[in-house]
Amino acid sequence: DTAIMYITHNLGVVARVCNRVGVMYAGEMVERATVEEIFATPQHPYTQGLIRCVPRLGATKLESVLYPIRGRVPPPDKRPVGCVFAPRCDYARDRCLEEHPDLRPLNGIMVRCHYAEEIDPQAWTPPEEVAPPPVATADRQAEPILELNGLRKYYRVVGNSLRDVLGLGEPKYVKAVEGATFSVPKGATLGIVGESGCGKSTLVKTIIGLEASTSGEARFLGVDITQDLSHRSEEIIRELQMVFQNPDSTMNPSYTVGQQIARPMQRFKTVPKERIRQEVIKLLEAVRLSANYYDRLPRQLSGGEKQRVGIARALASYPDLILCDEPVSALDVSVQAAVLNLLLEIQQKYGTTMLFIAHDLSVVRFFSDYVAVMYLGQIMEIGPSEAIYAPPYHPYTEALLSAVPIPDPKARQKHIRLAGTVPSAINPPPGCRFHTRCPRRQLLPDGGQICETEEPPWRQVTEEHRIFCHLPLETLRSFEPVITPSVEA
Ligand code: SF4
Ligand code: SF4
Structure with missing residues (x-):
């Protein structure tokens, strides 16, 4: 009580x-x-x-709009x-x-x-000041700008025993990203979802070059990007930019807003020196901050304003691909709506491709053209966003959807409680990494024993939608929808 x-x-x-x-x-x-x-x-x-x-679950950027409070x-x-x-x-x-x-x-x-x-x-x-611009459908036939094939990122872990310290022990690795394979067409947005520790941030860090990959292929604009930043050309660094969850951690507290945004322009020489101030002000206006912000210091900004500066700085080199790592997770809903609208506007204007990480599945559904679901370093399902949110689902996607908080108290939602906790990425379960928690594996003829030993096949639902599971497609298709929105929603 x-x-x-x-x-x-x-x-x-x-x-x-x-x-x-x-x-x-x-x-x-x-x-x-x-x-x-x-x-x-x-x-x-x-x-x-x-x-x-707030976006309702199932709403997309094409059919609904978010209106921030002015x-x-x-x-x-x-x-x-x-x-x-x-x-x-x-x-x-x-x-x-x-x-x-x-x-x-x-x-x-x-x-x-x-x-x-x-x-x-x-x-x-x-009111005119909060009305977002119309959004056009991404061209799914466009050339892929980013292509990954079997990309892995492992971290070596050194134990505390004398054998480990002397380098005589069996090497151990955190398998943070395992065999990521996908491509993203130019101008589209790929959302990446999964619980904390599923490897989504490591995947993004590897693509941006903060970490080198362990093996596999990664190409951006046709150029190999498996190495870290120190091995990349200035042109590739310029075309790949990132918006961080916490803009504070990447801002120099003693630099003004204008200086922070001008730095990429100076570094990449994208703008003649005498025009930099003018270009910075243009970007400030694009992110709905006025020229008055040019001389302010980070400590004089609110959380939403700092995130706008972070976006303006990511845009300063006019990149082809922006990686957004939880860019709105720490923001109030009104500021979140304003930042999402801003990213959509930028994408429309510059044809920017985006990778978008967020833990709010309603936001990811709203914002993304494609969605990848990750569990313990492995992509479990990937496809057009509308396909991910309806059966056939991967059993893990089904469980994730059952846990989404939906801003609709009348919606009906199945509740699936996963057994246990996420296993360690140092020693991930063999076979299917999800088998220790999967509530659906009993549906297999052998009661799911195969899941403990054999890596699952990719089930191809459509050309763009695939699911990593031993269950046959007919079984995956027979799952009931997890969420039934209320009629009014
Ligand atoms: S919310 Fe306040 S400002 Fe708006 S109509 Fe009511 S009393 Fe007036
Ligand atoms: S392969 Fe087996 S354990 Fe993995 S999701 Fe499918 S049914 Fe579940």
């Missing part, structure tokens, strides 16, 4: 675990209601705005005297600027807004 107070900015988690919800803005409770009411009939303009920021949360010493949300509210009137609203009952919920009963969220039209 324990009551739990759960604080989060993840609306999917709210929908999954909460009964009642309090929505806070700038230090105040602005709405309080049941979880069903919050998602079906939000009354406060801020709650309505939050819900417009403006920023005011700092504690600069809160408006009237309604704290007024500077960002599309319904604000004179009274809102002068009179602070009370939290009051309305149709069984509590809301802090003078005009809640008059506001119809269905009639809302986006």
Whole structure:
């Protein structure tokens, strides 16, 4: 009978675990209601705005748009005297600027807004500043820009025993990436998903050149990129850039924003010296930061602004491929929506190809043209994103989808609890790496014994969609969908 107070900015988690919800803005409770009411009939303009920021699972960038809430949360010493949300509210009137609203009952919920009963969220039209650009379908027939074939990345581990220290012991390796094979067409986005430690970040680091690969092939623009940065040409380094989860770790705290963005232009000589300032300002505007930010230091920026600077810096050499490692995971939903829209806009404008890592499967589905699912260093399934989110699934994809927090409390979702924990990558299970936890292997005629000893075959569902599993395709096709969205969603 324990009551739990759960604080989060993840609306999917709210929908999954909460009964009642309090929505806070700038230090105040602005709405309080049941979880069903919050998602079906939000009354406060801020709650309505939050819900417009998150992609529903199954929604794609082609058929739905995210609308960030314009403006920023005011700092504690600069809160408006009237309604704290007024500077960002599309319904604000004179009274809102002068009179602070009370939290009051309305149709069984509590809301802090003078005009809640008059506001119809269905009639809302986006202000020009938050309306995202239209997105075109990626050309799936385009030439591949990145091609991997059996790429491996192992790390040698030295044990503590005397034999190990003297180099006499059996060499041990963390098999972080095992035989990655895929290609990405120019201008498309490949999303990579999997639990922590599945190897997705190592894969990206190997492609960007922070690590050399152990074996296998990797070609970018037709050029071999299996070696690390020290062996790559300036041209290849320029065309391959990265956006990190934590932009702080890659920013020099004593360099201004302008200097951070100008560095790649100076290094790669992509812009004549006298035009660098002008180009930096152009990029600042492209990431929706004004020229005023040029002389600011990183400590003067919010988390979302730093991420925008990180994106502007990745763009400064006008690369062909951007690797995004959890670029929105640490951001609030409104900033997340703004950053995703920005990346889409950049992709449309420059035809940039992207690799996109995120742990939120709704965001990956929304943003990606293709998705690869990784488990313990191995790609288990890869294909067009719409194919990954519906049967036939790999048993691991099925389990991952069953754990996605969906921002829809009425959606029906199967819950699959995987046994045990992810095994060590130093000594991964033989056969199928997922066999120690797979709830589906009993469906095989031998009860799944083959999974313990033999590496699975690739089951080709379509030309672009393949699944690494011993189960025959007919069996994989017979799985029920994990998620059934509510009718309103
Ligand atoms: S009180 Fe006014 S400014 Fe505040 S949320 Fe309501 S309509 Fe918007
Ligand atoms: S190969 Fe076997 S253990 Fe691996 S996912 Fe398929 S059924 Fe499960």
